[in-house]
Amino acid sequence: MSAQRPARALHPVAWWLWALALAAAASRTLNPLLLGAIIGVAALVVAARRSEAPWAASFRAFLILGTVVLAVRVIFEALFGAPIPGTTLFTLPEVTLPQWMAGVRLGGDVTSEALVAALYSGLQLVAILACVGAANALANPTRLLKSVPGALYEVGVAVVVALTLIPSALMHLQLIREARRLRGQSSRGISAVARTATAVLAGALERSLALAAAMDSRGFGRLRPLSAWERRVTASLTLSGLMALLVGGYALLDAGTSPLAAACLLALGAALALTGLYRANRRAVRTVYRPDPWRWPETVTVASGFIAVAVYTAVAVADSATMAPVTNPLTWPTLPLVPLLATLLAAAPAWVAPPAPSSTSVSASRPADALAANPPVTEPVAA
Amino acid sequence: MIRFESVTLTYPDAAAPALRDVTLHIPEGELALVVGKTGSGKSSLLRAVNGLAPTFTGGVLDGRVTVAGRDTRTHPPRELADVVGVVLQDPRNGFVTELVEDEIAYGMESLGLSPEVMRRRVEESLDLLGLSDVRHRPLRTLSGGQQQRAAIASVLAQHPRVLVLDEPTSALDPAAAEEVLAALQRLVHDLGLTVLMAEHRLERVVQFADRIVHVHGDGRVSDGLPVQVMADAPVAPPVVELGRWARWEPLPLSVRAARRFAGPLRATLTALAEAPAELSADTVASPDAATVAELKQVRVQYGSHVALSEVDLRLRAGEIVAIMGRNGAGKSTLLRSLVGLTETSAGRVRVGGHNPVDLAGRDLTSAVGMVPQDPGDLLWNESVRQECDESVDPSQARQLFGDLAPGVDPAMHPRDLSEGQRLALALAVVLSAGAPLLLLDEPTRGLDYPTKHRLVGLLRRRAASGATIVVATHDVELAADLATRTVVIAEGDIVTDGPTRDVVTASPQFAPQVAKVLAPVQLLTVADVLAVLPEAL
Structure with missing residues (x-):
């Protein structure tokens, strides 16, 4: 990595693919050491490549959320978890529940085995949240919108x-x-809060209407005229494609149907839906100003994530004991070398991705954080 | 280019139509100025041009509006986006994207222009409105003037043939307003753009107009040449008032035109200058009047940005101080620190012997009152009556509001009031607390001349009874008319501090029109001229 590399924002789709792949990898393991490594990698990349934009601060929020989830998971396990035999750490007073609630336990023995299992699965959730948080912090939501197909643009x-x-x-x-x-x-006080809430809501609605008017008068939602027949073809393609996807998804989950038939149905549905989307795209007249380029750092970033998920999946099949350490009886988790290397490889974007553009011009005159201290922009314009 | 054919626009639940039987034609390449009192229907007229009224406002439109041959009944606003560009009053509400550059490109993306064309036009628009140094900045961190220019640039990039602007310069400082108007003038002259613009600050725009569209307030609309309309319009800039009073023919609309007539008047006034009369802006507070508030070595910093640096200011009883300066110079920060909304990073603020940050509730309102830039922020009740009842002294608040905005139904919702009436209500609520220090942040934005006159009268009476009034404003005419002392701020520093007459005549940027016409005679307003020459002419 050289200091002279020009700053530019990595393609937001690349960040999301990388983060989702890493999250998928996390979902393949319960090994706390590997999960810790994944969280570490996500944090490292965020620290290295996030911008100064407001959404870049969201990673912290996701980590906090993860910690809360972990705590809730462990506490619930202690309170309501099904009894797992093993070393009893302590005993909570057990509530005897009526007959019709048989099967639900409240209180009773809390074993270290149960807590450790809860800890591992909670940690998995933390790791997945960290990956999503990293994508949130790294990818610019409005730039991501530019990559949305024209037909879905309005929804975006x-x-x-x-x-x-x-x-x-x-x-x-x-x-x-x-x-x-x-x-x-x-x-x-209650009345003050209620009034404030009303005022905020009224203001938000008013601004939304003003925004809608402004967007409409600037040509938002202009469509190229299409014949009624063409519209009908597009609609039926999309609709039947989605139906096929739905049925195929159901078939895949249903044990009685052959996986091959399900896969065929899914493929057919995807093809139909994509054709419909493609045809709908032709109706939209939008073009994109300065689309984000897709260059080799984007490819490397996505590849590093995909390698991680591929390795995790393969190892999980071959050697399930290391990927999901046995908690009953309690064993010390081992750190498998290959998945660890794959995880470390997923940290590549921290160096490969170009540095985020710094907004020096922003801090020179009025930084975004000044706004928090001084919300009314110094000279707002007439309402 | 723009054609209204017997248009009547009625909003739902309205007793009378907002526009009644309007027939109007604006030819291509004209700059038409829409004038009228606040709440008279100017915005309705502007919104009807591209169908925003009634599409987004509700109501019924009878008659026909066509722009470049397209009927607004058959073309929704988005289908007119390539012919009509609209910038409404608060551009912040219309920003769709995050960054300046993306915002300028947004409309072009919707029109489906090719990337090369977009690149070229974005650069052109950035240059045209002087935004190239802020192109990568988030829109919400820009000053009001920059936001206004960004909004205009983003519309111009679509190369519309008609531009509709609602109060484009009222939030801008004089220099920024001149820039925007010069850019518009260039577009009208070079590209044959048709502009329809509503603006209260006539003194800034009337000389550029080819046609004036007068919205009367009862739904009628008439139009004519500027000279004809200005001859007897109830709203007129100072230079026109001076011209009418002196019976100059043809009526001058610009300072330049007026100066060519003003030779004899200047000579008379220079001869009289040896015996100066008591003038409006000369009741300077005596130096031994009690100090009401004081800033000592005050610095305010947001992150690394210094909003105020080592400011010293002493406000005495009975003074009316105008704070002037560019957009973002620190005027609002100064007022906010006086009322304790902004904590100072260094230095000392004292209002009536207390640090305003420590005051709250009745202690604060009886020491200092402030009307913020958007007076609507102060109002949150369901009706005018409730707002008055909730103020410190309800009966006084009701009376003050009645004086400032006569004839308003007390059951009305504050949001349905016009801009001027809302300011009157906020002012009444704040004034009723009877604080010895009153701060007003840009009070004349969106105000018509009659309301402005009532405001000036009220503030003068308050000052005469000992209150101190601080007004942060871009309105040089207001400062000249009202203030006894003027403070100019730049980049957080006090640049000039002195009697208004000396400060505003020393700089062409802050000089009111009458002073420009009569320079070197130091008279600021038509009232000044009348005071010096009571029996002349």
């Missing part, structure tokens, strides 16, 4: 607008709290 916009509504509502909330201070009223 709705999602992105909904997401931006939250920060703007928070900003408005801050304004209202200041206004209450200016009028000498406290922001606490």
Whole structure:
């Protein structure tokens, strides 16, 4: 990695594929050492390649969420878990439940075996959350929107607008709290909170309407005219494709159907749906300004994630004991070398991906964090 | 280019139509200015051009509106996006993307232009509106003026043939407003763009207009040449008022035109200058008047950005201080630190002997009152009556509101008030607390001249009874009319601090129109001229 590499944002789809592959790898193992390595890799890449954008801070939130999930998982195991014989750590007072709730246990013996098993599965959830959090922190949501196929663009916009509504509502909330201070009223108390909430909601609705008007007057949702026949063909292709996907998915899960038939149905459904999508795309007139390029760092990033998931899957089949350490009786988990190397390989984006563009010009005049301290932009424009 | 054929627009639940039987034709390449009082229906007229009214506002539109031959009844706004560009009042609400550059490209993406064309037009638009140094910045971190320019740039990049602008310069400082207007002027002249623009600050725009569309307020709309309409319009910029009073023919609309008539008047005034009369802006507070508030070596920092650096300011009883400066210079921060909304990083703020950060509730409202930039932020009740009831002194609040905005139904919802009425309500609520220090952040944005006059009168009376008033504003005419003292801030520093007359006549950027016409005679307003020459002419 040389210091002269020009900064640019890696393609958001590459970040998501890499992160989802890593999450898939995490779902293949219960080995706490490997799970720890995956979390570490995600954290390392985020630390190395995140930008200064507001969403880049979300990784921390995901880690906190993961910790909460882990704690809840372990506590629930202790309270409600099915009894697992083994070393009893302590005994909770057991509640005798009525007959009709037989099978549900409340309290009783808590064994170290049960807690460790809960810890491992909780850790798996943490690792998956960390991967999703990394994708969130690394990929720019609005740039991701540009990669959405034209036919689905309107849906994508709705999602992105909904997401931006939250920060703007928070900003408005801050304004209202200041206004209450200016009028000498406290922001606490039920009636104050209720009024504030009403005002925030009204403001958010008003802004959404204004945004919709602005988007429409700038040509959002313009469509190329198509004949009724063409529209019908597109619709029936998409619809039948989705039906086939649904039935195929059901067949795959159903033990009675042959997997081959299910796979064929799925493939057919995917083909039909994609054709429909492709045809629908021709209706959209949108073009993309400066699309993110897909160069070798994108390919390497995605490949590193896919290698990890491939290795994990293969090892899990060949050697299930190391990937899912036995917890009854308790054994010390071993660190398998091959999956570890694959995990470390998945850290490659920390060096391979180009550095995130720094917004020096932003900090020079007014940093984004100043906004948190001073929500009303210094000279807002007439409402 | 734009054609209204007997258009009547009625909003749901409205007693009377907002537009009544409007017939109007704006030919290609004209810059048409829409004038009228606040709440008279200017915005409705503008929104009807590309069908936003009634598509997004509800209501019924009778008659026909066509733009470049396309009927708004058969073409929804998005189908008109390639002919009409619209920038509504608060551009922040219309931003779709995160970054300046993406925002400019957004409309072109919707139109399906090729990437090469988009690249070229983005660069052109950035240059045209002077945004190239902020192109990678998030839109919400820009100053108000930059946001306004970004909104115009993003619409212009679509190369519309008609541009519709609602109050494009009212949030801008004088220099930024001139830039935007110069850019528009260039587009009209070079590209034959048709512009329909509503603006309250007539003094900034009237000289550029080819046609004035007057929205009367009862639904009627008339149009004519600027000189004809200005001759008897109830709303007029100072230079026109001066011209009417002096009976200059043809009526001058620009400072330049007025100066060519003003030779004899200047000579008379220079002769009289030896005996100066008592003028509006000359009631400077005596230096021994009590100090109401004080900033000592105050610094405010957001991250690495210094919003105020080592500011010293003393406010005395009975003063009216205008704070002027560029967008983002630190005016709002100064006011916010005086009311304790912004904590200082260093230095000392004292209001009535207390640090305002430590005050809360009644202690705060009886020491200092502030009306923020968007007065609507202060209002959260369901009706005007409830807002007044919830203020410190309900009966006084009701009376103040009645004086400022006569004839408003107290059962109305604050959101349904016009901009001027909302400001009046916020002001009434704040003033009723009777604080000796009153802070107003950009109070005249969106205000018509009559409301502005009532506001100036009210503030003068308050100051005369001993209150101190601080107004952060871009409105040079307001500062000239109202303030006894003017403070100019740049980049968080106080650049100039002195009597308004000296400060505003020293700089062409802050000079009001009358001062420009009469320079070197130091008179700021038409009222000043009348005071010096009571019996003349």
